[in-house]
Amino acid sequence: MxxxxxxxxxxxxxxxxxxxxxxxxxxxxxxxxxxxxxxxxRQFTTEQGYVFDMGPSWYWMPDIMDDFFADFGYKVSDFFELISLNPQFEMIFSDEKIKVPENLEELKVLFEQIETGAGLQLEKFMHSAKFKYETGMKEFVRKPCYSWSEFVSPKIAKSALKLDLLTNFRDYTAKYFKNQKLRTLMEFPVIFLGASPKNIPALYSLMNYGGYALGTHYPMGGFYQLVLAMKKVAEKQGAVFHFNQTVEKINTQNDKVNSLTINGEVHTFDTVIASSDYHHTETLLEENYRNYTEKYWQKRTFAPSSLIYYLGINEPLPNLKHHTLFFENDLDEHIDSIYGDKKWPEKPLFYSCCPSKTDPKIAPKDKENLFLLMPLAIGINDGESVREKYLKEMLSRIEKHTGVTGLLSKIEYKKSYCVSDFISDYNAYGGNAYGLANTLTQTAVLKPKIQNKKLKNLFYTGQLTVPGPGVPPSIISGKIVADEINKLKN
Structure with a gap:
């Protein structure tokens, strides 16, 4: 029907x-x-001609995007040009810089140079990570996760031990590498899953394969090209987009959603899917129809928020790559400020994206488009003065790396974005940037359910439900919900 x-x-x-x-x-x-x-x-363009992607900038797991477009008879190349970055990124330590090459064979050589035997260990690590990726991303994360019985299949049962669900990522990585920098390099991708590597299942070494082995890419014109392409695909199927439309209430009748109040007007529907923040969506319902209480959300572990700066720099920045990780300080100390003390970090790590190194059209000639991101605890005070303090800290470290001085005076466009902005723009719980953490106690069936328990025609999708944070998982999440709705009889 x-x-x-x-x-x-x-x-x-x-x-x-x-x-x-x-x-x-x-x-x-x-x-x-x-x-x-x-x-x-989203993306925005400034008067000076800078084009800024507001959020995602790492195009990893390209096969997931390929699969989406293939389901509708398209290829990625029908919509945008995808560039493979080389190096994929550079990681800055206090006494050394590591460039991650595009090619996995070259990465093995690099590992061997840093630690004797680490090249072979990387090969073993990636062999296992490939298995996790192919099992995890193709099967494990594609379940609606109503119950554990979904995972009782001969293939998954046979794979269970190899998936390393009960081993934490830190201990798992330490089995392969002794060198602390190599461990940090391998641990970095899981930080944005929302917890310390000590609390993330080793299953997520699949991210190392999805990134380092499959490569880091960039859509020319910015990450927003993926948004525009997906919009075009949805519209070609017949979907209709309505902008500047705020959903103010989810209305119910006879234990079903029957309409939405949007910009003060009531519109009737047979089924509703919330791709909005899960917690916020539930506040649009009468309390007795909510899946979870306020107490439940307070006990969840959320992925970080972020301090972001969008900067237009009026001269070239030498020695800066498209992606650069500034990891001169202790990783655990910064992580503890996010999940332990929940305060602004004393010795922060941060990430810089300079896409104008790859794409000349997103910044004026001989100028740079610079995106800075520092992971933060959710729910902390983010006034302008504290934002500016950390901007100066980040700029000073970029100056040291690039040899450029007086960066502050070379900024011709500046916009900050932080905890309170995530709340006001996206109704994000606590100002989180990435959704719910993928800890062992918040994995699969233990995540918030994709279907309302009392209103059978209300569904949830996105990074606060299955399979979890990130662009590829979000795309998969949408397909999971669509499949479940298509199974409904009425």
Missing amino acids: KKKIAIIGTGFSGMSAAAYLAKEGHEVHLFEKHSQPGGRA
């Missing part, structure tokens, strides 16, 4: 769900509070 379906929000999960449902013939409408699609992956 074909349904009239509303989707709240146009992030990756919402657009993914829209495309798959419209393809099946449903009437699909997406409602977005902003004037453009993409959610956290």
Whole structure:
């Protein structure tokens, strides 16, 4: 039976769900509070001609994006040019710089140079990570996760031990590498899953394969090209986008959602999908229809928030790569400030993205587009003065790395974005930037459910439910929800 379906929000999960449902013939409408699609992956252009991606900048796991477009008869190249970065990124330590090469064979050589025997160990690590990736991303993360019985299959049972679900990522990495810098290099990708490597299952070494082995890419024109491409695919299936439309209330009748109040007007629907923040979505419901209490959310472990700066620099920055990780300080100390003390870090780590190194069209000639990001605890005070303090700290370290002096005076465009902005723009719980942490106690069935327990025609998708944070998982999340709705009899 074909349904009239509303989707709240146009992030990756919402657009993914829209495309798959419209393809099946449903009437699909997406409602977005902003004037453009993409959610956290929006883009803006300044008067000076700088083009800034607001959120995601690491195009990893390219096969997941390829699979999405292939499901509709397209290729990525039908929409944008995808560049493989070489080096993938550079990691700055206090006494050394490591460039991660595009090619895995070259990366093995690099590891061997840093630690005798580490080249062979990397090969073993990646062999295991490839198995986890192919099992995890193709099967494990594609379950709706109503119950553990979904995982009782001969293939998954046979794979269980190899998936290393009960080993933490830190101990797992230490089995392969002694050198602390190599360990940090391998641990870095899981930081954005929302917890210390000590609390993340070793299953997520699949991210090392999805990044380092499959490569780090960049869509020419910016990450937003992926947003525009997915919007186009959804529209070609028949989905309709509505912008500047704020969903104010989810209305119910006879234990079903029957309508949404949007910009003060009531619109009726057969089914509703919330691609918006899960906690916020539940506040649009009467309390007795919510899946989870306020106490439940307070006890969850959230992925970090971030301090972000979008900077237009009026001269070239030599020695700076497209992606650079400034890890001169202790990783655990910074992580503890996020998940332990929940305070601004004393000795922060941060990430810099300078896409104008690859794409000349996103900055004026001989100028640089610079995006700085520092992971932070959720819910902390983020006044302008503290933001500026950390901007100066980050700029001083970039100056040391590049040899450029007086960077502050060379900024011709500046915009900051932090905890309170994530709350006001996305209703993000505590100002989180990446959703719910992928800790062992918040994995699979233990994540918030994709279907409302009392309202069977209300579903949730995105980084606060299965499979979890990140662009590829969000795209998969949309497909999971679409599949579940297509199974409904009425």
